[in-house]
């Protein structure tokens with residue numbers, strides 16, 4: 001059960017279609033980044049976790065901060081390892097895939113899927129189709145028809161035009177055409193910004209409130225990240241003044257920031273990410289804090305299949321997670337691309353549910369042949 005080695009593999013796989021994501025405007029993504037952490041134990045277990053790191057910063061602290069932290073520890077010491085990773089994260093990037101790899105090893109040792117070790121609440125979760133690009137009304141209605149046929153009950157659209165009332169107009173038209181067959185949530189992506197690219201139209205409290213009022217008329221499920229993710233007071237004020245549910249928190253970090261978000265009453269729906277913000281240990285704590293305030297916790301999943309698998313285990317482990325994000329925006333982001341690092345993609349059933357993997361640990365297999373082919377760096 002003792003960790004004897006920790007390895008890192010940075011992979012960059014070319015995407016079949018450049019992906020014009022709304023959160024990185026003017027800079028279509030051309031590669032899928034997969035940063036795989038591997039934990040090896042003295043009894044021959046290999047645990048894996050993966051993040052999406054385009055910066056290779058984790059590689060920069062691998063020998064100085066990660067290997068000394070985990071080597072020699074028991075795989076049961078997940079809390080101690082997580083605490084050590086908090087410190088490591090202050091030096092560079094988000095190292096949470098390391099903690100996920102330890103949990104994967106622990107699950108394989110215990111012969112249990114991770115969600116059963118963390119709470120074991122549900123073995124399937126209702127998925128909603130999450131889009132990541134701007135498309136025409138026609139294209140989006142076509143997507144909606146596909147989602148309905150595949151069992152989805154809800155899709156999430158992006159509000160990202162320079163004039164947000166253009167988004168309101170487009171989304172109103174889509175809603176009119178789709179009717180009650182598919183609920184619609186809206187992500188404004190105002191929580192954080194890429195720098196150095198095309199400038200984005202930022203929302204302030206007044207603008208966010210006016211846009212929310214317009215969306216109240218249309219009737220949407222929630223508005224996501226309507227203001228900067230550290231504007232706790234602004235978010236709290238907006239939430240108080242709109243009847244919409246407000247969601248966010250995908251890139252905040254660690255329990256103290258989420259404590260402050262919860263204390264200020266910023267959101268109805270907390271979307272902490274397992275591999276981007278805090279690992280299983282801290283997501284479990286934040287989910288509990290949200291539960292105590294009668295709020296929803298549902299993990300953000302826009303990384304890739306390995307991040308989605310970790311999120312599924314977290315969603316399966318807690319009582320206040322009624323649905324989960326399923327990133328799915330063909331032709332740019334079909335699930336075959338999102339999950340290309342897995343031997344089998346994670347798919348929804350005919351009723352729109354996605355099963356939590358039942359094999360030990362994360363319960364998914366990595367396509368090592370493909371990952372090795374596109375590896376750019378190893379540690």
Ligand SMILES: [Mg+2]
Pocket residue numbers: 187189224225250
């Ligand atoms: Mg989001």
